[in-house]
Amino acid sequence: LLPHVVLRDQEYVLRMMLFFFFFLKQKTAYEIAACLVGSEMCIFFFQAEDGIRDFCLSRGLGDVYKRQEEMRAKIENALGILATENYGLSEVGGPGVAGECYLKQGLHFAEDHFLPEIVDPDTLEPLPMGEKGELVITTLTKEAFPMLRYRTRDITWLMDEPCQCGRTSLRMAKVQGRTDDMMVIRGVNVFPSQIESVIMAIKEVEPFYEIIVTTQDYLDRIEVRVEFSDASLLDDYEKLEALRARMRHDLKSVLNIDAKVTLVTPGTLPRYEGKGKHVICLLYTSDAADE
Numbered sequence: 001l002l003p004h005v006v007l008r009d010q011e012y013v014l015r016m017m018l019f020f021f022f023f024l025k026q027k028t029a030y031e032i033a034a035c036l037v038g039s040e041m042c043i044f045f046f047q048a049e050d051g052i053r054d055f056c057l058s059r060g061l062g063d064v065y066k067r068q069e070e071m072r073a074k075i076e077n078a079l080g081i082l083a084t085e086n087y088g089l090s091e092v093g094g095p096g097v098a099g100e101c102y103l104k105q106g107l108h109f110a111e112d113h114f115l116p117e118i119v120d121p122d123t124l125e126p127l128p129m130g131e132k133g134e135l136v137i138t139t140l141t142k143e144a145f146p147m148l149r150y151r152t153r154d155i156t157w158l159m160d161e162p163c164q165c166g167r168t169s170l171r172m173a174k175v176q177g178r179t180d181d182m183m184v185i186r187g188v189n190v191f192p193s194q195i196e197s198v199i200m201a202i203k204e205v206e207p208f209y210e211i212i213v214t215t216q217d218y219l220d221r222i223e224v225r226v227e228f229s230d231a232s233l234l235d236d237y238e239k240l241e242a243l244r245a246r247m248r249h250d251l252k253s254v255l256n257i258d259a260k261v262t263l264v265t266p267g268t269l270p271r272y273e274g275k276g277k278h279v280i281c282l283l284y285t286s287d288a289a290d291e
Contacts, residue, residue: 061086061099071218085174092137092147098172105157105172113141116170117149118158121179132157134179137171153179183213185220188257195259198250199226204233204243208269223260224251227269232264 035271060075060083075083087107097114098107109116115138117126127133135152154176159171183190192211199209205226212223226247233240240263250259 092139101165103165111169129160185222194254198208227264227266228263
């Protein structure tokens with residue numbers, strides 16, 4: 001059982017994949033019914049032309065399929081498993097809040113532990129069944145730290161029709177987006193305000209920046225483009241590179257993930273009136289710049 005959240009460093013992922021592969025090859029006497037499968041973990045297996053099917057893995061439980069059905073299909077084909085999407089958040093108890101059955105027609109809510117509601121994110125008024133809005137969860141059995149009408153910020157809708165699998169519990173649709181500006185990069189929650197705080201603390205750069213989010217080979221990547229304030233740095237590559245390395249280090253210390261930093265000349269980035277748009281999503285790219 002390998003938590004998706006720890007799979008942040010690509011070299012670490014490769015080492016874990018090698019261990020994971022040989023562990024399954026050795027444990028043929030045991031039946032491994034399910035495993036938490038992250039997109040990073042499956043990159044290793046995709047290198048095999050015919051996949052790797054000679055181990056006792058039958059089902060993959062993960063939260064990474066909501067963005068690409070193509071990725072889910074590759075995981076299933078490469079590993080020879082049934083890959084289902086599951087929903088959870090640490091504030092209400094972690095994984096297991098809702099999950100797909102083998103029919104993949106919505107995520108069955110664990111209603112004996114969680115009470116789901118859909119509300120209008122602006123008015124917070126409850127919305128009718130089947131209408132899209134923000135998911136709100138109340139924990140029913142959590143004792144140490146119960147949550148009452150916790151706003152998840154996730155956009156989805158609920159379905160009360162019985163599933164063809166026989167279950168009659170409420171189902172939720174896949175998460176369609178969020179009501180805030182939070183990004184999830186390789187399992188890590190990242191807010192633009194965190195990046196901005198790093199930029200504002202460095203006097204050699206201007207408060208003008210862009211955050212570029214791309215996906216290459218099913219791995220999320222983040223790039224921060226920021227203007228440096230002193231144009232004379234163009235004539236001193238060592239100082240420019242030192243500034244870039246310093247900012248990359250500071251971002252990693254705050255975000256807990258690595259971010260590519262691109263320094264651009266003053267006046268390069270667009271200016272906005274009022275609240276600027278800093279995040280640009282370029283998902284599902286086949287090529288990415290070297291970091």
